[in-house]
Amino acid sequence: MTAEDTPPSRAGTVIVGAGCVGCSAAYHLTDLGREDVVVVDQGPLFETGGSTSHAPGLVFQTAGNELMTRMAAYTRELYADLDGFRTCGGIEVAYSPERWAYLKRKRERGMAYGIEGGELLSPEAVAERVPQIDESVIRGGYYVPTDGKAHAVDVSATMAERASERGAEFYGHTTVTDVEVEDGAVRAVVTDRGRVAADEVLVATNIWGPLFGDMVGVDVPLVPCAHQYLVSDELDTLAGATREIEQPILRHQDYSLYFRQHGERYGVGSYNHAPLLVDPEDILAPEEAPEMPSIREFTAEHFYENTHPDHDRSAHDAARELVPALGDCEFTSRINGMFSFTPDGMPILGETEEVDGLWWALAIWVTQSGGAGEVVAEWMERGVPRLAGERVDVTGAHVDRFQPHAGARSYVRDRGGQQYREVYQLVHPREQPRGQRGLRRSPYHPHQRELGAEFYDSGGWESAQWYEANEALGPEYDVPDRSGWLGRGWSPAHGIEHRAVRDRVGLYDLTSFTVIEVTGDGARDYLQGLLSNDVDVSPGRVRYTTMLNEAGGVLADLTVSRLADDRFLLLTGGGASGTEQGRWIRERAPDDGSVTVVDRTSGYCGLGVWGPNARATLGPVTEADLSNDAFPFFSVQETYVGSVPVTMLRVSYVGELGWELYAPMEYGAGLWETVWAAGEDHGVLAMGDAALNSMSMEKGFRLWGSDLTPEYDPYEAGLGFAVDLDTDFVGKDALLAARDRGIDRKLAPMTLGDPGAVVDAGRPITDGEETLGYAARADYGYTIDAGIVYGYLPAAYAEPGRSVEIRYEGERYGATVRDEPLFDPDREKLLR
Template sequence: MQPRVVIIGAGIVGTGLAEEITRLGWTDVTVLDRGPLFRTGGSTSHAPGLVFQTNPSKTMADLARYTVRKFGELDAFDAVGGLEVATTVERWTDLHRRHGWARAWGIDARVVDAEECVRLFPLLDPDRIFGGLHTPTDGLAHAVRAAERQAEIAAERGARFIGYCEVVEVLSKDGRVTGVRTADGQEIPADVVVSAAGFWGARLGRKVGLTVPLVPMAHQFAKTGAVPALGGDERLPILRHQDADLYYRTYGERIGIGYYGHAPRPVDMDALTRDTAGQPMPSMLPFTTAEFAPAWAESSKLLPALSDTEVSEAFDGIFSFTPDGFPILGEHRELAGFWVAEAVWVTHSAGVARAVAQWIVQGGTEIDLHEADLYRFEEAALSPEFIERTSVQAFVEVYDIIHPHQYRAAPRNVRTSPFHARQRELGAFFFEGGLWERPGWYEANAELLDEVAATGVEFPVRDDWSARFYSPISIAEAAWTRTHVAMYDMTPLTRYEVSGPGAAAFLQELTTNDVDKKPGSVTYTLLLDANGGVRSDLTVARLGERHFQVGANGPLDFDWFTRHLPGDGSVVLRDITGGTCCIGLWGPQAREVAQPLCPDDLSHKAFGYFKAIRTYLGTVPVTMLRVSYVGELGWEIYTSAEHGAALWDLLWAAGRSRRVIAAGRLAFNSLRLEKGYRSWGTDMTTEHTPAAAGLGFAVRMSKPEFLGKKALESAPPPDTMLRTIVLDAASAVVLGKEPVRVDGTVVGYTTSAGYSATLGRTLAYAWLPATVQPGDEVEIAYLTQTFTARVHTDPVVDPDMARIKR
């Protein structure tokens, strides 16, 4: 018997889901909407339909590419092309960066001069622009038509669509959905319920105890009267003027104008009916005319022909915004069968529908969705205050030029390690990640610059873009770690305690390597999905027969573990991150600092690499793991948060004679690149197998079974590989996500990058065809420049591990 599926919402996402789910063979699908079919009154009904595919996220770009392809097949897309223009030098440079993303993700695009921009869009004032980015395959999605066409196809396969049918309750029993109840009292049974309710999704989520972190926001959209100079030419490209927070599209002789420059206006859903009274639909608020004045003034400068017309109709439309700008997708962990597909714009709608349908029906997706996963947020990020503040900021930054190392300005200091006060005393420049304050570098180490330079280490001058959120002090910190000793705050590393009689078997079943070793062992291992893609990488320390400490990557790992816990209570999973802290003490003199403090023998013979002990440093109880992600002798030293400040002061005092320093994340990143260590989510995802990512050593195929093993057994050799490349010029810098060319053809893209103090060159990882081998030359397009580089074997520093195993 087929599962029964109920989809709440008949907009662009709900109808797309119905089509994709029925395409996969599940045909018992019912789609309900509180409004009429298919102009339901949600965001789909008034969406302007502009589809710009280029995105800094490969996932979002892939979702948009599929939307373009599918809507084209449905005759619901006009490939009029997309044009983004620059009126400032900064935007002109940024369009080159966007061009790089497009090429990296396989999207045809070209940077064009002002003259070509005017040829493409004759209404432009050429004296106002430097040039633009033209993407021929961008265009206009006809959202309601796309919804109708997808619904028609799904209905032919057996799906049914019911309008004016509001869901007021999700029914469940024993932790699983059983159906929905509608406003008229009807109960519709279901094994799977999907919320595709758009900006109503957060309210619906609360009905089942789920926080859906989205904020409905009002966004201005206006249509002009007839523009004589336009002449009814609907084939003009869609247009972005991001320097002024504006976009444009044509409607025959008229032009539609969208504006993000007004003050953000979160929508009060409790007052929605009152606020939209008299409007054509509940997703349209009255137009705030005064706030549109700057948009009209700027539009008239860019498009002088607008002086012959005026705004003839306008409204403030409601769209969903999230704290990080990504959709909210996934299954409720505490209510099996309840799924969400929310905060999805028309641009990505068909791609999202396809991916979520695969996830529901097949248990996994072809495309990596970790950036959009429902459970990607830390607990504090689910607070109402955090959701609203960050979603409002996301609205403000829609068209801002965002640096890849730029972190949110507020809220800050939500999570701090016990070392925070000491770090501030040392002049730490803090980044933010996972709500943690993370030192990037320390101004106290500026005094090392001359001393390190005297040893031959170079400090190349960076261009203005790469010099943001950067300091040459980080190079000095990395070099000092290689020659002396440094303390790194590793507290933000996510840590779980896995315990109980079934702990070892549980971890064996989920991970690729053999973790069922004797207590005191440490194992680097991977989590795979059913397709053999890398979900995460872990460091598993066995501290007792029934007790493991797992170093993980974030909330998605906790979600994965939780979903796979045995039902007999034999395994207990706890997130211990907030109650503990960690110092990475690394460098050739690390043993001289730690040994006098410790009653146990810390020699290599007594305490070898990838081993763990519980001991004391002074009076502080610690767990020491002999691992090193900077490629030097040392340990990750853990203790409870109450002892954190004492541990820092103890090591700092003991290291004074060895000139110990505190070092930050930039130095850490460059050192781990030198050692060939990967960062999950940046360097590899579920779209990559361990072999492709260079992590085959972490897979023990001799194990009887582990999740993903069957897929690996039948997997063909990878056609792309993650390679290390070394840039040729000492001053050349890349930051990640740049396209890589071989013989003039784009064949891949970079992921992580950092400057190697050891080599005096920038290193980067890049996904390249397997045919590209060490020694081969490649080219990298960085902003307006092109750099040459060579593929290098991993790791580029200390391949024999002699420095770690001293």
């Protein structure tokens, strides 16, 4: 390990950034056998001047999703093994009744994602562990004894030392001025101390990430933000305290504050102020910064005055209310420290599509840094992201999740600022962003708006969840009410649409779904080698299949329509998943000219027409014969609806008779109007995403991103019927090995025993005190009149008839594992 020598002229892998993420990646890459790794940083090693250098290092492991929680837990274990972590426990306190209810949910989420030992504390029990607080102002706390503090700079140095022992080299005071790209691949990094040719480059620079995107012409949707951190003088309430025995770290999220002990001093971190966004170009170089580049001058008004748009008091007032000793103290250290936010608050991981060999690991806090380094190292070296030896779903953090509009600076600043503002807020999953809306609209949007659509933002699309107009059908379709957390932002129109489509005919907007056309003489052979099922069917047939990574994890489930011998249409979900899946398909196509892959998503609209009256609705306006004999289930025809040219598939995600219609985008308004008019005598209604999801659960159809992710293989997901081992495809070897080992976990449906009960996803499934898994997907089945939960269970528990419990809002709900599908097991509805 070196700091001042000149870097070599060539390296296999160059990592830019020697903070905790870059050092973790180097540590794990060399552990996987790479020796030719060079790490450079513009600052000194290892207090480089980035976010690692000033971060307080708090590791609260229970996060908002499984990936972030698992990376945090891995970070804690790794850093503890490297003597860079102090286990002191972590407590999040509740000031309001709403926060106390949230902490109960958070404890359940921690159980679901494998965090052991979490418990809810009374105010008195919190004060026993943190005596300087005023227990009278809180309602309790969520305590995790294994939370604690990472010593980020020290552990970065330790990881670098271990990596150096395995051949890596580290160079400080080395500024990257350019990244060379040739023929779509990274070739070198250019530094102020020489050029380093490289096969791969990993950018782990956090707040400087967008500047590296500018070097290669790639948008990096990230905005640096400043938040405040202060350290008090010695407090009488901490007299005699030492660094060896420390109190739990503390969060006061109702006022966007956190606290940690520094011996006899107390640190206060505050997000309780207006977003302080920073242009990456305005970050000072190390030699120009008074202290370090990621630190800005403390702005007292943001601590002593209330500038946060959602709070009713200043950070100082809220802090001294909880910790009265802070009211009279002086603060000996005060900074505005920079870190970064993306538009959705998640990290940026993976290799960019535009430049082969250019990898990113950005927008990562110390909390997840060790785990993120492992994930990206496994991905770079073995081609599949893993954590602690297991497949992990990085869809929500993948660099490819961003849609084209995410590159706009106005979008990044607006959404990044919102993420900062809401980082500790109580944000309901149904709460929608207010800014940067309406960017992508289907041609049906005006009609949907007239029907009172409740629109959600989905990858920039305005996606209808339900329609207010359908509430008028309430007297005909009585549905159970919802209260509490799940009742917020919910409408009975959801259940009404669910039941009405089973009786009538519903129109569903499919425009956001991903449409990919694969053509050419080599199209059949290419798709045979890419997809798990046999797609060599006759033209006019549709095949359901999965697409796997090399480890057998499910990357997508999709339908493949063979339109001609050399022409196929692939249909899969929309948004981020569709973007990532489309890239996978494009990148694996042969480059010999025998195959052409074209993403038609922006050129086509889609309309689902489902329900027992679908044939009666479409028959009079469609040129095709819609009888079972002429147009059987899982077949496709190119025909006309009215005068609109459509590709028409006999498939139905809701388990009813129906078709999917795809047409050029400019025909969309006419398509909706034609079908709507034809359906008026048959009870036509518009249906939204909420009904689609609950209806598909009743039918046992999988939903990508919840009960179907790369963590699981098709056998575990109950999709073995979509695997044909007589063909050769990506991931086959892994599936054969999995089959030989046997399935030790399986996706299973459960129904709740309490009438009218419904729970939320992400809650633990238990047998007594043993956590078996968690609810990957949950909703109410309005046709079967029962709450439904899907979750991965140990194989022994996945047998129909087994009894389990779902923990939800502090209660235990009895549930029974069922055969699937729960609705229409003989497929009479689909095939009528």
